[in-house]
Amino acid sequence: DGDTDGSYHESAKKAAVETASFSLPEFVKQLFVEQWGNDAAYYHKLIVIVVHAIMLDFGFASFDTRSNSIVGAFHLRRELNSDLFKISLFYTLPQNDCGKCIRYIVLKFQILGDLMNIYGTLSENVSGERRRIITHSVQADEYELIPFLNVIWSNCWVNNGGLLIETPSRRAMLEFMRNVRDNLALPLLIDLREASSLIPPPCFMKLPNDIKLKILELLPSVDLAKVSCASSELRDLGLMDYLWKLKFFEEFGDEENEDGQKSCWRRAFLERWKSKPPSGVSITKPKMRDDKVRHRRVPRMIACCSSMFLNCVFASNKALSYY
Amino acid sequence: MAAETGTPTTLTLKSNDDELFSVAESAAILSVTIRNMVEDGCAGGVIPLDNVDGKTLASVITYMNGISAIPADEEKKKSYRDKFLSDKDFETLADMVLAANYLNMSCLMDAVSAKIAQVMEKKSVGWVRRKFGIENDYTPEEEAAVKEEHKWTFEGVETDDDN
Numbered sequence: 001d002g003d004t005d006g007s008y009h010e011s012a013k014k015a016a017v018e019t020a021s022f023s024l025p026e027f028v029k030q031l032f033v034e035q036w037g038n039d040a041a042y043y044h045k046l047i048v049i050v051v052h053a054i055m056l057d058f059g060f061a062s063f064d065t066r067s068n069s070i071v072g073a074f075h076l077r078r079e080l081n082s083d084l085f086k087i088s089l090f091y092t093l094p095q096n097d098c099g100k101c102i103r104y105i106v107l108k109f110q111i112l113g114d115l116m117n118i119y120g121t122l123s124e125n126v127s128g129e130r131r132r133i134i135t136h137s138v139q140a141d142e143y144e145l146i147p148f149l150n151v152i153w154s155n156c157w158v159n160n161g162g163l164l165i166e167t168p169s170r171r172a173m174l175e176f177m178r179n180v181r182d183n184l185a186l187p188l189l190i191d192l193r194e195a196s197s198l199i200p201p202p203c204f205m206k207l208p209n210d211i212k213l214k215i216l217e218l219l220p221s222v223d224l225a226k227v228s229c230a231s232s233e234l235r236d237l238g239l240m241d242y243l244w245k246l247k248f249f250e251e252f253g254d255e256e257n258e259d260g261q262k263s264c265w266r267r268a269f270l271e272r273w274k275s276k277p278p279s280g281v282s283i284t285k286p287k288m289r290d291d292k293v294r295h296r297r298v299p300r301m302i303a304c305c306s307s308m309f310l311n312c313v314f315a316s317n318k319a320l321s322y323y
Numbered sequence: 324m325a326a327e328t329g330t331p332t333t334l335t336l337k338s339n340d341d342e343l344f345s346v347a348e349s350a351a352i353l354s355v356t357i358r359n360m361v362e363d364g365c366a367g368g369v370i371p372l373d374n375v376d377g378k379t380l381a382s383v384i385t386y387m388n389g390i391s392a393i394p395a396d397e398e399k400k401k402s403y404r405d406k407f408l409s410d411k412d413f414e415t416l417a418d419m420v421l422a423a424n425y426l427n428m429s430c431l432m433d434a435v436s437a438k439i440a441q442v443m444e445k446k447s448v449g450w451v452r453r454k455f456g457i458e459n460d461y462t463p464e465e466e467a468a469v470k471e472e473h474k475w476t477f478e479g480v481e482t483d484d485d486n
Contacts, residue, residue, distance in 0.1 A: 204455035218440035
């Protein structure tokens, strides 16, 4: 009876696995059903719903400016029934649900032929505030999106895996979703958190130092230096000398029979860089960046070192202050 | 608790938000963490992966299945990886690199790191801060000093709309 027991567990496991659904298309599908019932679909509205789904999936909460409070429900019925392109969608952060003047963001939609522009901004400054308000925007090409919207639409009342089939139109849709998340949702989230006096969302900085270093290793030297200017933590990482040894060989190659024993690779790099004609050549020059070259040249010792070692390095960097 | 043999083995992975996923053992052992568990014979039941959420794990499994279906052909694998990562937004990439680190999957780790680096290339400091949620913790004086120190990077570079 061990066997039957085993197969019982197998099928239970299988059932559990099958109910796991995380994909954004699934969520969009669910919203379509909720929004439309059996009404005829209008593609513009579908795109608006897609954007809405992405915003909710990203962690924003719908916001009602009249009652100045968060709206729990998903639906956009009121908005979609009004003149479509006077629609404004408002969102805020779930944790902003208290206080008099909640900061929120506004999405507006504009149609230009087959293109739809989606603009997002932070709400107006409250009096006395002097914040530069930046408008973020994304463009949707209806022709690219409609085929896959149709697939989602026609699958709304059927339960099958049709959404997972790899097609060019699905890729166009996923590309659009990525674009909305990267160029609308994330910058707006950062603006909103800043305006609400919350720390920025921890995207890059949440990575442990060894992963950050790994990414910095892969940057061309100019970008490595520029990223180092972004914050003091990144500056500390960007001063790690092994990175500059790596960049030294990447930029200038081994041919000058360097002894490989420089006391400060960063300084050596800068000296060589300055003696080069400053025409910005290295920016457009294709780099030797394939893995084989990289592995031969650079032992990745430091990248795997413990955070304890990193802390020591940081402590000494701090002690040295600006050199 | 010996692992079953004979039938093609599937493993059940559990994310930290209690979602279950089944995946062929042959694909799952791309993760050295999971391979070690299998070799130690403790992969018979459900494998809990406490540092990975369901959404990320779903992506990682898609990758495991996709890449293990490709025979040993580095070119094809590379193009699969490029395609796989092409529609991932930055937050997802950050989650994936963390998951790849925890699962000890060097190929995914390298590919995602390269992708993140690629996003950072040729961008202004302001853009990098905004896009990556990096807090500017410099005082204006410090910032001027840092910019001066890195002046060489701004020469001949087109900056975008930010300062």
